[in-house]
Amino acid sequence: MPELPEVETTRLGILPHVRNALIKEVIVRRRDLRQAVPESLAEIEGLRVIDVTRRAKYLILHLEENHTVLIHLGMSGSLRIVDPSVHYRTHDHIAFTLSTGKELRFHDPRRFGIVTHAVLRDPLTHPLFSSLGPEPLQPEFDAAYLKHALRSLQRPIKLAIMDNAIVVGVGNIYASESLLHAGIQPTTPSCKLSLPRLQRLVDAIKMVLEKSIAQGGTTLRDFLRENGEPGYFRQELLVYEREGQPCRICHTPIRKIILGQRSTYFCNKCQKR
Ligand SMILES: [Zn+2]
Missing domain, CATH: 1.10.8.50 (Helicase, Ruva Protein; domain 3)
Structure with missing residues (x-):
């Protein structure tokens, strides 16, 4: 199962490839993850990714106009950056095509992961984060x-x-x-x-x-x-x-x-x- 260090490594791995890129298209190949992937995810098409941060084991994609994509890798999820010509693998459920010519793909055999969308000025106010304690690597955890x-x-x-x-x-x-x-x-x-x-x-x-x-x-x-x-x-x-x-x-x-x-x-x- 991906733990906090794997999620942080994932963040660092995708960040240079998605920051400042435009999302050209969102391809949802399978919607029935732990939560259904919302139709509103398509609203991020045409928007630029400003940053990728992490809260607990959630990755937060910050896009223009306060659009936010939250990703949890669940039990078996992973993200990778590929060339669009690369064939989809069996459990590649979502692809974000980028203005850089690359694609960000979400892969999750067991489908306990979450990919969801919200429009929030402060993504940390999302209900998924409401009962979470402090981050272990922040000074407030002492x-x-x-x-x-x-x-x-x-x-x-x-x-x-x-x-x-x-x-x-x-x-x-x-x-x-x-x-x-x-x-x-x-x-x-x-x-x-x-x-x-x-x-x-x-x-x-x-x-x-x-x-x-x-x-x-x-x-x-x-x-x-x-x-x-x-x-x-x-x-x-x-x-x-x-x-x-x-x-x-x-x-x-x-x-x-x-x-x-x-x-x-x-x-x-x-x-x-
Ligand atoms: Zn001992």
Whole structure:
């Protein structure tokens, strides 16, 4: 599943190809994604793309006259830039033809993705964003914020940091890895964590995500590949999917538990409650 670093890498990958380009035509080959692709998407034909930003795992295409296209990659979505002569693949559902002579194509085998359109002066006021917590890489996500957000929460800390209302974009892999770096067991009740331990956790989340985004930077040329999936990558992981293997720090076998129906990996020695 594309996580926040993949979405950010996608943003950086398509940005130089779509910024300042005019959308010549929108070709919708299949409308039944997680939400139906609105007919109004055609209204962006003839408009120029001003910028591409990201909120949580949504990409926001900002166009002239406050037109906005929101894209979520869902479970299996990807975007790439191709020459229009390249044949459509089976799950290429939407194509945006650009004044540069290239096409931006949305590909999504499982169709859990979203491509929607709105006219909004401030795209961040869109209902899809109404219940989202802060961005993990922004300064407002700090230990003091987290202490306040978790002050009366008994829920295990791993589930809390994966909750988009508390902080966005910390998926299962990054939650497990961050908790190892911070030395915190995933089951620890959120409200029990002291400010210094939360500071270590905040630092770990930022570090793990930044490292992954930096690694994604090396795959940016893949956005121009005519075949294949761009932007999926995995850094060397300390605990995730390493059950029974020695901890890379202390050599204790990594343990696996199920928490909130998700596989959860930790080192019983390096991580304390
Ligand atoms: Zn260990």
